[in-house]
Amino acid sequence: MRAVRIHQYGGTDTLQLEQIDTPKINADDILIKVKAAAINPVDWKIREGYLQEFIPYLLPVTLGWDVAGIVTAVGAQVTEFKVGDEVFSRPDISRDGSYADYISVKADEAVLKSAKLDFAQAAALPLAGITAWQCLVDVGQLSAGQRVLIHAGAGGVGHLAIQIAKAQGATVIATASTANQDLLTQLGADQAVDYTKAPLNEQIEPVDLILDTMGGKVQEQSWALLKKGGMLVSVADQPSEEVAKAHGVKAAFVFIEPSSRILRELNTLVEANQLTPLIEHRFPLEQIAEAHLQSQTGRTRGKIVIEVS
Ligand SMILES: NC(=O)c1ccc[n+]([C@@H]2O[C@H](COP(=O)([O-])OP(=O)(O)OC[C@H]3O[C@@H](n4cnc5c(N)ncnc54)[C@H](OP(=O)(O)O)[C@@H]3O)[C@@H](O)[C@H]2O)c1
Structure with missing residues (x-):
């Protein structure tokens, strides 16, 4: 072969x-x-x-x-x-x-x-979808009515994360460059944020959960965007426990594991027309x-x- x-x-x-x-x-x-x-x-x-x-x-x-x-x-x-x-x-x-x-x-x-x-x-769907689900649902415990920020909402993980978060009943804020603002809205984001236009803290009200797909400077800017008791889940850079503590928030790093349970959850959202790669x-x-x-x-x-x- x-x-x-x-x-x-x-x-x-x-x-x-x-x-x-x-x-x-x-x-x-x-x-x-x-x-x-x-x-x-x-x-x-x-x-x-x-x-x-x-x-x-x-x-x-x-x-x-x-x-x-x-x-x-x-x-x-x-x-x-x-x-x-x-x-x-x-x-x-x-x-x-x-x-x-x-x-x-x-x-x-x-x-x-x-x-x-x-x-x-x-x-x-599998790798990016399992990643988004593990971060938002399993680790982030996202629930209806919460506000979630998804960095890189136009990317492989982010575009599925927006749809999964909407299906959980969350209010979704997502970031992308100017060219991808319309895409974020089409995917269901309640607020599309252009990270090239102004600092994130001037555009985003505090959120309960952040999915950090970027790490580095994006992660550094993210701490100030969380409500007290909120959580940052990163797939890009291991977040510092000390920095999280100093901001009164929680932090976690996720490295995806295979999961047929989550693949079934993704199938269910697909069947309900709530998820399309x-x-x-x-x-x-x-x-x-x-x-x-x-x-x-x-x-x-x-x-x-x-x-x-
Ligand atoms: N730990 C794990 O288990 C795990 C699992 C999956 C993925 N990852 C990691 O997560 C990262 C993202 O993966 P992916 O598959 O989503 O990547 P991807 O599809 O390559 O992401 C591309 C997207 O990133 C956006 N982007 C670039 N810079 C940005 C910024 N400063 N702010 C907001 N958006 C930005 C781009 O949108 P614009 O052009 O509009 O900027 C583009 O749509 C990668 O580093 C990957 O290795 C880790």
Whole structure:
């Protein structure tokens, strides 16, 4: 089968489209024929070697940890899937990924995809959607009537987070550059904030919860935007407990874990027309380097999808 692997860390020239054996499955795995994969910033961060200490790979490794496709084999212990099922998954990041014709994933990391999603949309949802749900609902405990600020509301995580937060009944404030203000409103944000126009504290009244997808200076500016007792949840930079304490707020860092429970929650929102992934760019597997370069611009609206077959 075809797979895009890296044999060393580095630039996009390390991405090699190769012929390799179809992966074997364990007793608790399913084999998925990949219809679509999606790009996430973690893909090129791993490719560059930025996460070597955190996730030690034995190279070569196939990149890509969002997948939608069709089950072509099931392990001996798997009862919940059969050959022909249409599934989606954000699989274990320590195993080979989805830039390939086939991927082997644990059955409990996959879910039947909603019929309302085509394969490209289903591939766009898992990693970014699970991240948004874990931050807002599981850790942030967002409830109806609360005010939530979502940084980078036009991005892969942010555009799903806006829709998930609206579905929880929250008042949603989201940030983006001038060009993406209309998109924030279309996604359901109650207040679209242009971070290029004025400091955030001049535009945003205090909020209960902040989803920080940016870290750095954006995180620094965020503390002053929280109500006392509020919470900042970051996926970008580990927030300081001391700084949080000094502001009378809570803070947490989330690193996404696979979750079929959350994939089912996302399916439910899709079925209720409350969640639709936005795909700005589609590339074939052969153009994986272009797809990575697009992600590295930091300017993508919604998601980048690789149409594999
Ligand atoms: N810890 C975890 O488990 C986890 C999980 C998922 C993602 N992440 C991380 O979260 C970050 C975001 O991921 P993503 O997939 O959403 O990235 P992405 O899709 O590449 O984000 C692109 C978006 O960022 C926006 N943006 C750039 N600078 C901004 C700023 N100063 N303020 C507000 N928006 C800004 C851009 O909008 P404009 O062009 O309008 O500025 C663009 O739409 C990445 O660093 C990723 O690695 C971590």
